[in-house]
Amino acid sequence: MTPGQAAASSASRKPTQLSGPRRNHLARVARDWDELLLTRRGRSAAVDEDGEDADGRRRGAFSRLRESLRATRQALGSEVAATFSRTLTAHDWDALEESLIVADVGGPAAAEIVSGLESTVRRERLDGDELRERLVELLAAEATVTGGAPLHIDLRPEPTVILMVGVNGTGKTTTIGKLAWRLTHEEGLRVLLAAADTFRAAATEQLERWAERAGADIVTAAAGSDPGSVAFDAVARARGEGYDVVLVDTAGRLHNQEPLMAELAKVRRVIANQLAGAPHETLLSLDATTGQNGLRQARAFADAVALDGIVLTKLDGSAKGGIALAIARELAIPVKLIGIGEALEDLRPFDPDEFARALIE
Ligand SMILES: Nc1nc2c(ncn2[C@@H]2O[C@H](COP(=O)(O)OP(=O)(O)O)[C@@H](O)[C@H]2O)c(=O)[nH]1
Ligand SMILES: [Mg+2]
Helix, strand or coil: CHHHHHHHHHCCCCCCCHHHHHHHHHHHHHCCCCHEECCCCCCCHHHCCHHHHHHHHHHHHHHHHHHHHHHHHHHHHHHHHHHHCCCCHHHHHHHHHHHHHHHHCCCHHHHHHHHHHHHHHHCCCCHHHHHHHHHHHHHHHCCCCCCCCCCCCECCCCCEEEEECCCCCCCHHHHHHHHHHHHHHEEEEEEEEECCCCCHHHHHHHHHHHHHHCCEEECCCCCCCHHHHHHHHHHHHHHHHHHCCCEECCCCCCCHHHHHHHHHHHHHHHHHHHHHCCCCCEEEEEEHHHHHHHHHHHHHHHHHCCCCCCEEECCCCCCCCCCHHHHHHCCCEEEEEEECCCCCCEEEEECHHHHHHHHHC
């Protein structure tokens, strides 16, 4: 069902709700760590004991996300406000579609959102606030089209192996550090890092610093050694010593894409040979400030290794944010995590609804 149809079929109901598969998607979406991470223990103890604190942190992170997306919100929000305050013309719809494209949403997703809104307006008389609310729903739904891929990260396998891939500089190592911290400090898990970016010695040193900050252990090898064997050793050690999670860092030199993709495929194979079913989760890190270029990168990686999720980093920078919707729409791979800074706690589950509100409200 297209959002247009979804909006149309929900047109008789108020408050507005999305119907059918879209709505189910929305209902299954992970909004917090508790929902994102499937652990053997069930709900995160840290969040349970510490509910108020977690709420406070959540609000804090949301206002930071809003702050980060301020430029986009100002542009998009004023377009929306102007559009929704008068009788709508074809020109208004074009202008709205244009401003969504400028916000990195991408042509296909922008067209679908606008036509969804247009068909709603044809069936219902909505005031400006109701229209804005409907737009938020359409944006959130668009960010949640994932072709049925699981939206959580399953940490129940012992050990769970998570492979991080992506172009250099997009935030793989930083994300691993933040995730390791989350898993050790907030989830009480034993985490082992694998420094399989053996291309530069500095890469291993960087990961060692994160391991220290996060309270995780690490497996390293000399620069230039085989990334596959580092991953293999790490998984073997995790099995032998009872670690809960292995986070595998990799290299991402884009200037020789073919050997890189072959190398990643080999790392995957080696991990699978050591532990059936692993890697359990392959995450691609994408720099949100690269906009539609990021989408091209993601496609190249998706062709080479099966991706389970995207980590959209640097949303605190000059990112316009709409890329989250373009990714969902064009790759059908769920955005699972977002990076909103360089500190340990600056990694958050992706909440499409919150994200859509940060974009326009
Ligand atoms: N502002 C900001 N910077 C980030 C974020 N994630 C990573 N970085 C920075 O981006 C740069 C590259 O990150 P790194 O993890 O080394 O990327 P890698 O080459 O993919 O491993 C570093 O300077 C990080 O501090 C983020 O969410 N926000
Ligand atoms: Mg790195």
